[in-house]
Amino acid sequence: MSLLLWGILPYVMVIILIGGLIWRYRYDQFGWTTRSSQLYESRLLRIGSPLFHFGILVVVIGHIAGLVIPKSWTEALGVTEEMYHLAALGLGTIAGVATLVGVGILIYRRRTTGPVFMATTKNDKTMYVVLVAAIVAGLATTVLSVIGPHEDQTYRDTVSPWFRSLFIFQPDIQAMSEASFAFQLHTLIGMALFIIWPFTRLVHAFTAPIHYLFRPYIVYRSRDGRPTTARGIRRGWAPVGTRDREPDRTPRRSRRSSR
Numbered sequence: 041m042s043l044l045l046w047g048i049l050p051y052v053m054v055i056i057l058i059g060g061l062i063w064r065y066r067y068d069q070f071g072w073t074t075r076s077s078q079l080y081e082s083r084l085l086r087i088g089s090p091l092f093h094f095g096i097l098v099v100v101i102g103h104i105a106g107l108v109i110p111k112s113w114t115e116a117l118g119v120t121e122e123m124y125h126l127a128a129l130g131l132g133t134i135a136g137v138a139t140l141v142g143v144g145i146l147i148y149r150r151r152t153t154g155p156v157f158m159a160t161t162k163n164d165k166t167m168y169v170v171l172v173a174a175i176v177a178g179l180a181t182t183v184l185s186v187i188g189p190h191e192d193q194t195y196r197d198t199v200s201p202w203f204r205s206l207f208i209f210q211p212d213i214q215a216m217s218e219a220s221f222a223f224q225l226h227t228l229i230g231m232a233l234f235i236i237w238p239f240t241r242l243v244h245a246f247t248a249p250i251h252y253l254f255r256p257y258i259v260y261r262s263r264d265g266r267p268t269t270a271r272g273i274r275r276g277w278a279p280v281g282t283r284d285r286e287p288d289r290t291p292r293r294s295r296r297s298s299r
Contacts, residue, residue, distance in 0.1 A: 060238025
């Protein structure tokens, strides 16, 4: 079971993630979007969306720092384990709570706003369940690893070495097997989230508007040839570009001959 969970499943997850992204890009480019519902409701969205996105950004940065950077590197910089865990508790808890509150507001908005709820698919519901489970498990492991009973082994001695060993295709199964159940559960939920990622609206996280930096300028011209000023703006439903234009009274035959 340890070999299956910590030696095989991570690579299966990567294959499904990359393969799913390629499939989604080739066959569902028009669906590669968040399917924005701001038109239906914007008050709760203005609160929940920034909380969730900024919170999850800090969470991702914290995971990268905790899993990729070895403990020996931080100790060489003079950062003790107590200092590291205190910073992880402070920033991790704030970011985790912000992310959880943000996604809670978004779920409440989606459930109570009729048009938004009607546009919710089964994939969206599954995604929200797994996402909330991952956030709650992450918060629990962050808090328990600091204020809970201190053990000889922490995630920097178990999960982090296992995570780094995956990149050299020599998974340290023993290290992950020695991790606490809370860290193992959080890891499994995280892998489940990445497995379903390409098939949900979360796929937009892999989109970057790089072409926007290189597109040509958009030129705006006035239809009547005059510079647009505050006085020159026509209000209401006035026809555009037809003012002071006389109807063409030239006979049809003459117009044809002039061509």
